[in-house]
Amino acid sequence: MRCSLAKAVTGGLAMVAAAAVLPLAAPTPAAADRIVVGGTPVDVADNPWVVALSSRARFGGTRGGQFCGGVVVGRSTVLTAAHCMSAEVLGGPPSRRDDLKVVVGRNDLLAKDGKEIPVRRVAINPGHNSVTNAGDAAVLTLATPLPQRNVIPMARQGDSAYTPETRATVYGWGDTTGAGHYARTLRAAQVRVLPDSLCKQAYPGTSEGTYLAASMLCAGERPGGRDACQGDSGGPLVARGRLVGLVSWGSGCGWAGSPGVYTRISAVLRPLGLGH
Template sequence: MRRLFARALARPLVLAAAATAIPLGSAAHASADSIVVGGFPVEVSDSPWTVALSSRDRFGGTRAGQFCGGVAVGRTTVLTAAHCLGEQVLGSTPDQVDDLKVITGRTDLLTDQGQEVPVRSVWVNPEHDDVSNAGDFAVLTLSEALPAGSVIGMAGEGDPAYTPDTGALVYGWGDTSGAGDYANGLRAARVRVLSDAACEQAYPGNDDGRYLSATMLCAGQDAGGRDACQGDSGGPLVGGGRLIGLVSWGSGCGRPGSPGVYTRVSSVLRTLGWDTAAARQREGS
């Protein structure tokens, strides 16, 4: 699970339009025994809020046109990464992608399990900075409601799930090795939330990027080996049973000292003006 070039070594975690599961540029080395880079297969029924973004017109029929991940935070509301919906990825603006859909309830992309729900409208955070990767989120409104129970709650400011060393899971259908080995089945990897100090040390503002604690958090393992990779962008990072991050960017896949960087969900709530009570209400909406 990891990223495409945003610059030098730090890159958002998406596929390129018309690339049909081939990343834009060489992928960094990751551990050889990896699945979602250091992860394991899971059933979507265990994380029904994990969805795939799809466009067969732009990405071909292989793997159902999947190019990014997303997470259902309301029955008609999905969060994903802003960079997933940029022209560099889609080859156009989102409104020109006629078959943009969210795939829900499907573990294996090669099956017809679950539903493919058309996206009715797209809102991309206008404050997203594609140089720093700050504010990397977008909101998709679906044309029909997802099944009840398909929604996850969001962690607001001060939630203990953001505490350093908290265990978390990251989910996606992206690269499992950092070398272009894309998963057909959903995978998850166990990581831990790292302190802002550790994240700033990893990404101080050199060619590998700058960590900005107001809008980002990072997670991984000291030894590396467990991470998100290309194709996982926009997918969920879950801690304490709540959504705490969206897969955004990082340097390589599973590298020691280069943890994954995620959009901090508390900053998403703040930007959208959703308080935690409203966020809880959205679970049943």
């Protein structure tokens, strides 16, 4: 998912995430590569820190229960979007979702390979604001630790990976067109980190959302065509080998002038107890 203003439990790599189970309006997206709204297939074995979140009881078996993405930042620690853990998405508090699992090492959502690891604890960022979508992050503690090779480093404040025009990659299993066509296998789209000034102009505080540079980051391509989409929420945005963002929200998928908005990782490390 990603909220569109919260591209969440509805979808892909054209991404958006803010409110949660809201379908996006779907005018024709920009005409750049139309896979994962501008993405291509990738192998999870080459990106072992990318994981899917699953609850078959809540979302059914069609996509193996997948509803959001996540990223491994510690052997027992996964980051995802706070809105993915909302009652609106899960149908109640996370503690009542007994079958909530993190799916690791599985490219095809309907395959049997990889592992499905139960989530032992969920901690929502105390600074998360569900109205503005600021601080859209949550920590999932796994019941079983993963190998160190699954862990991706996180970009801290001042990291050069946040520099505008830096090439970045966003990953997910969500909507690949902006029209409800979901991927079964992992996709990735190449985007650029965009200047805060452009993002503030795109989301100045209308019904489409408000861009807050202190806790958000936006990425995409100025002409549109590459973006995250429904189903991609909580998935990673990676630049220069570091995690810089989590798919959070946006307007549409791959639309020109409406880049995807991500949770800025450096802004949530300390509130989540990861800033040591």
